[in-house]
Amino acid sequence: MEYKVAYRMPESLSKKQFSYCPGCHHGIVHRLIAEVIDELGIREKTIIVAPVGCSVFAYEFFELDGTVAAHGRALAVATGMKRARPDLVVFTYQGDGDLAAIGTAETIHAVNRGERVTTIFINNAIYGMTGGQMAPTTLLGMKTTTSPYGRAPEREGYPIHVCEVLKELRGVAYLARTKVNTPKDVINTKKHIKKAFLAQLKDIGFGLVEVLSTCPTNWGMDPLKAGRWIDEYMVKEYPLGVFVDKVGEEK
Numbered sequence: 001m002e003y004k005v006a007y008r009m010p011e012s013l014s015k016k017q018f019s020y021c022p023g024c025h026h027g028i029v030h031r032l033i034a035e036v037i038d039e040l041g042i043r044e045k046t047i048i049v050a051p052v053g054c055s056v057f058a059y060e061f062f063e064l065d066g067t068v069a070a071h072g073r074a075l076a077v078a079t080g081m082k083r084a085r086p087d088l089v090v091f092t093y094q095g096d097g098d099l100a101a102i103g104t105a106e107t108i109h110a111v112n113r114g115e116r117v118t119t120i121f122i123n124n125a126i127y128g129m130t131g132g133q134m135a136p137t138t139l140l141g142m143k144t145t146t147s148p149y150g151r152a153p154e155r156e157g158y159p160i161h162v163c164e165v166l167k168e169l170r171g172v173a174y175l176a177r178t179k180v181n182t183p184k185d186v187i188n189t190k191k192h193i194k195k196a197f198l199a200q201l202k203d204i205g206f207g208l209v210e211v212l213s214t215c216p217t218n219w220g221m222d223p224l225k226a227g228r229w230i231d232e233y234m235v236k237e238y239p240l241g242v243f244v245d246k247v248g249e250e251k
Helices: 026-040 074-084 096-102 104-113 162-166 183-201 223-237
Strands: 046-050 065-068 089-095 118-123 172-179 206-212 241-245
Touching: 026 118, 026 183, 046 074, 074 089, 074 096, 074 104, 074 118, 089 096, 089 183, 096 104, 096 118, 096 162, 104 162, 104 206, 118 183, 162 172, 162 206, 162 241, 172 183, 172 223, 183 206, 206 223
Parallel strands: 046 065, 046 089, 089 118, 118 206, 172 206
Antiparallel strands: 172 241
């Protein structure tokens, strides 16, 4: 009897055990990135720039060269790497506090310049590593350690919609928002990640995929409830879809 391998660990993923909380989606997204890198055959020339946040040690989970940038400065570091070595594939892996708060300026200007880099943006609507504070993406009415009565627009403003802001900039080549709380979503997210990398490989422009993610620990929920919460609340505030696609059909 012949056996067919249905699934194996990606070569671009290290064997180091993930340090994330149960139910966190970082691990799922890490694997999808590794699978895409393997399929594109770019492992030996890919560099990851990790953020300041729960995934600050993301470079340890990949069999890639990598570094950490100062909080919010990942795209500035990635820009320098890519301009110095345009033959390399450079991507940043960032959370909402890193990319959309302290890193807002670096993000907007890197996209506006059309830097040939790729960003995977994890949006869990909260600061995860530092204790569950309110983030720019925190939903209205959502309670955090710094908004104990719920986020109110007259006090803290409205949630920032990163994709909707970036889609107006001419340098973006691929921009999509997705989630990974169901098997169908996982498959779909992998396709988006691949196209974001292709935007760089085809020298078209900047590529970003925003992934709506859970934070069961700081949300105060079990993993199953956190997954449902994404569909019940996150998706309503942050609609899924492709905002910009200059990549076209995969080849």
